Amino acid sequence: MTERVHTSKADxxxxxxxQRILAAAQKCFVEHGFHAASMATIADTAQMSAGLIYRYFKxxxxxxxxxxxxxxxxxxxKLGQMHASTVTDMTAGIIESLDEQGPCDEHxxxxxxxxxxxxxxxxxxxxxxxxxxxxxxxxxxxANWLSRRKEQGGYxxxxxxxxxxALLFVCLIEGLKVRITREPGIDRALIESALSEILPVLLEPxxxxx
Amino acid sequence: MTERVHTSKADxxxxxxxQRILAAAQKCFVEHGFHAASMATIADTAQMSAGLIYRYFKxxxxxxxxxxxxxxxxxxxKLGQMHASTVTDMTAGIIESLDEQGPCDEHxxxxxxxxxxxxxxxxxxxxxxxxxxxxxxxxxxxANWLSRRKEQGGYxxxxxxxxxxALLFVCLIEGLKVRITREPGIDRALIESALSEILPVLLEPxxxxx
DNA sequence: AAAAAAAGAATGATCGTTCATTCTTCTGCT
DNA sequence: AGCAGAAGAATGAACGATCATTCTTTTTTT
Numbered sequence: 001m002t003e004r005v006h007t008s009k010a011d012x013x014x015x016x017x018x019q020r021i022l023a024a025a026q027k028c029f030v031e032h033g034f035h036a037a038s039m040a041t042i043a044d045t046a047q048m049s050a051g052l053i054y055r056y057f058k059x060x061x062x063x064x065x066x067x068x069x070x071x072x073x074x075x076x077x078k079l080g081q082m083h084a085s086t087v088t089d090m091t092a093g094i095i096e097s098l099d100e101q102g103p104c105d106e107h108x109x110x111x112x113x114x115x116x117x118x119x120x121x122x123x124x125x126x127x128x129x130x131x132x133x134x135x136x137x138x139x140x141x142x143a144n145w146l147s148r149r150k151e152q153g154g155y156x157x158x159x160x161x162x163x164x165x166a167l168l169f170v171c172l173i174e175g176l177k178v179r180i181t182r183e184p185g186i187d188r189a190l191i192e193s194a195l196s197e198i199l200p201v202l203l204e205p206x207x208x209x210x
Numbered sequence: 211m212t213e214r215v216h217t218s219k220a221d222x223x224x225x226x227x228x229q230r231i232l233a234a235a236q237k238c239f240v241e242h243g244f245h246a247a248s249m250a251t252i253a254d255t256a257q258m259s260a261g262l263i264y265r266y267f268k269x270x271x272x273x274x275x276x277x278x279x280x281x282x283x284x285x286x287x288k289l290g291q292m293h294a295s296t297v298t299d300m301t302a303g304i305i306e307s308l309d310e311q312g313p314c315d316e317h318x319x320x321x322x323x324x325x326x327x328x329x330x331x332x333x334x335x336x337x338x339x340x341x342x343x344x345x346x347x348x349x350x351x352x353a354n355w356l357s358r359r360k361e362q363g364g365y366x367x368x369x370x371x372x373x374x375x376a377l378l379f380v381c382l383i384e385g386l387k388v389r390i391t392r393e394p395g396i397d398r399a400l401i402e403s404a405l406s407e408i409l410p411v412l413l414e415p416x417x418x419x420x
Numbered sequence: 421a422a423a424a425a426a427a428g429a430a431t432g433a434t435c436g437t438t439c440a441t442t443c444t445t446c447t448g449c450t
Numbered sequence: 451a452g453c454a455g456a457a458g459a460a461t462g463a464a465c466g467a468t469c470a471t472t473c474t475t476t477t478t479t480t
Binding site: 030031032033034035036111112115116117118119121122123131132135160161163164165167168170171172173174175178179181182183190191193194198201202203 | 223240241242243244245246293321322325327328329330331332335339342345371373374377378380381382383384385386388389391392393400401403407408411412
C-alpha cells in the first residue's frame with residue numbers, strides 16, 4: 001500500500017517534469033524550429049539543467065514526437081467539439097481556433113508548428129506515419145458529419161459527393177491556418193465573410209447554376 | 211572592348227556557379243530542411259569544396275534567401291500563365307502544378323519548401339517581409355482576374371465580393387498543396403472532382419440557394 | 421544512511437566560416 | 451608560337467562555437 005502511494009507520488013512528479021519540459025520545448029520549437037532549437041535553450045526555458053532532461057526523455061527526437069502527438073491530440077479534441085453547432089456558430093468557432101497562435105498553449109495547434117511538422121514528415125518516416133493516421137482519422141470524421149442525417153446533427157449529404165467535400169473542408173481550414181500564420185495581421189472581417197460565404201456551399205447538398 | 215567580353219565571360223561563369231550551388235542547396239533543403247542541411251552536405255551535392263561556396267555567397271542565410279526568392283518568382287510565373295484558360299483547363303493546370311514535387315526543379319514550388327519557408331518567416335523578419343510582399347502581390351493579381359470583365363479574360367465578379375473570393379482561392383490552393391505534400395499518394399481523381407466542384411462556385415458571381 | 425534528483429562539467433561530433441595553399445587559366449612579352 | 455608571371459578559382463585543413471548526449475559530482479528527499 002505504502003509502496004503504491006509512494007510510486008504514485010513519484011509518478012506524478014515524473015509526469016509534471018515531463019510536462020514542464022514539453023511546455024518549454026514547444027515554446028522553443030515555435031520560436032526557432034525543431035532543429036534550430038537546442039537542448040540547452042530548452043533546458044534554460046524549463047529552468048533546469050540540460051542533463052536532467054535526459055532523465056525524462058531518451059532523446060531530442062523523442063521530445064519532438066511527444067510535442068507532435070500532443071498537438072495532434074489537441075486538434076482532434078477541437079474537431080470533436082466543433083461539429084455540434086450551426087453553420088454560423090461554426091464560422092465563429094473556426095475563426096477562434098484559427099486565431100490561437102500562442103507558443104505555449106498545448107490545447108491548440110500552433111500554425112508554425114503545423115508547418116514545421118508537416119515539413120518534417122517529408123523526411124522522418126515515423127512522423128509521416130503519425131500524420132497520415134491523423135489525417136485519415138480527421139477526414140473520415142468530417143465525412144461522417146457531412147453524411148449523417150440532419151436529424152442526427154449531420155448535414156445529410158449524399159454519399160457520392162462526401163469525400164470531395166470533406167477534402168475541400170480540410171484543405172480550406174488548413175489553407176486558412178497557413179495564411180493566418182503568414183499574415184498575422186490579416187483582416188478578420190475578411191476571413192469571416194469568406195468563411196460565411198463558402199461554408200454554406202460546402203455543407204449544402206448541391207449547388208447547381210440558378 | 212576586350213575587357214568587356216572578358217568580364218562578361220567571367221560573369222557567366224560566376225552565375226553558373228551560383229546556380230549550381232543553388233540547385234544543390236535546394237535539393238538539400240528539401241531533403242533535410244533549412245537548418246538540418248549543412249554547408250558540407252550542400253558542397254558535396256554541388257561537387258565542390260565547402261570553402262568555395264563562400265566565394266559566391268556571403269553566408270548560408272544568403273543562400274536560403276536566394277532559394278526563397280527563386281521559389282517565389284517561379285510561383286508568380288506559374289500564376290501568370292494560369293489565368294488565361296477556361297475553368298476546366300484551370301482545374302487541370304492547378305492539379306499539374308500541385309503535383310510538381312521534385313526536389314531540384316527551380317521552376318515550381320516544392321511543397322516541403324513552401325512549408326519550410328512559411329515556418330521560417332515566423333522567426334526571420336527578412337523572410338517575413340519577402341513573403342508578405344509576395345502574398346500581397348498574388349492576392350491582388352487573383353483579385354484582378356476575378357474582377358476583370360469577361361470580355362477581357364476575367365470573371366466579372368462584383369467588387370464587393372472579390373477580396374473574399376481571392377482569399378478563398380489562395381487558401382484553397384495552398385491547402386491543397388499542403389495536403390498533397392502530407393499525403394503524396396492521395397487519389398488524384400478525388401482532388402480533381404473536388405476542384406471541379408468548387409472552382410465554378412468560386413468563379414461565379416453569386417450562388418444563392420435555389 | 422541510502423536513494424533519488426539535479427546540476428553542470430566533459431565528450432566527441434558537427435556546425436558555419438576562414439585561411440593558407442595549390443591548381444588553373446589567362447595575359448603580355450619575346 | 452611559346453613561355454613567365456599575374457590573377458582568379460578551388461581546395462581542404464583548421465578554427466572557435468555549439469550541438470546532443472553522457473558522466474561525475476553535489477544536493478535533496480526519504
